[in-house]
Amino acid sequence: MEIAVIDYKGGNVQSVLFALERLGCRPTLTADPEAIRRADKIIFPGEGEAASAMRELRAQGLDVLLPTLTQPFLGVCLGMQLLGTHSEENDATMLGILPFEVKRFPALPEYKVPHMGWNTLQRLRSPLFAGLGAEDYVYFVHSYYAPVGDYTIAEAKYPAPFSAAVQHKNFYAVQFHTEKSGPVGTRILENFLKL
Template sequence: MEIAVIDYKGGNVQSVLFALERLGVQATLTSEPEVIRRADKVLFPGEGEAASAMRELRAQGLDELLPTLTQPFLGICLGMQLLGQHSEEGGGTGLLGILPFNVIRFPSAPEYKVPHMGWNNLQALRSPLFEGLREEDYVYFVHSYYAPVGDYTIAQAEYPAPFSAAVQYKNFYAVQFHTEKSGPVGTRILENFLKL
């Protein structure tokens, strides 16, 4: 099985590669369109800021390639947000337009610090991606922006109101949390993705 991990200088790539290695999977870190197109599965990790990530994707022509992919695709953290239509981050940024959500900033409140950082449990699971998991299971988040809950939502978390912890449209799956930092739960999600 050929696994492509998209390299767009988005950060967090090495920990995803290490997580796959622990599962006995050798992945290719690449920005080459043909390597990405022929891969059996594609992972799209990321940390950082939406505008600079989109600039890099456009510079490499990946903004046009990614929406055309038909194999199972998993976005992680910023890699989930970039699948949306628009982000409030950085004064406003157009995204890849694959899923019909806009990315908005968490409101600040004394009891809820921004960024949302740490362990939070998943709720309303509805995808083969979460096979074998329970709604009490915890995953690790680090983010200041989020996708609201919609028809595309396949898992939720609360901070303080519900937000999309995971989304899906056709072959595009994505999670807001870090699978590679979420212990056995994150490992199970990666295993489930590789079985899709």
């Protein structure tokens, strides 16, 4: 199975590559459109800032390519947010694959921003979460979030519910870091590879 991990010069993707290698995969880190188009599965990891990431995607022509992909696709953290239409983070126009606008968490005394650390998933509704339940924890690091909508396949609360995972056709994405979420994250990656 060919797995392409999209390289858009954003954040640390090494932990995603290591997580896939631990599962026996040989992923390819690439920005080459032909390699991405040819892959059986696509993983779109992300750390960093939305406007810069979109600039890099546009420079490589990936903003045009990614919405046309038909194979199973998994966005992670910023890789999820970039699937939306717009982000409050530096007023960025996104890929528009999913109909959400990314919002900044409100500044509240009892809730620090960024939302960083372990949190539970709720209202799981996808084969991506097979074998998992509402008591399972995953690791988040983010200041921006996608609101809950028809596209939401898992929720978390901080302090109000937000989309912890989304789906549209072959596009799946999670706000948390699968590669940093221990056995739960490993199970989600395994489930994705079986889609």
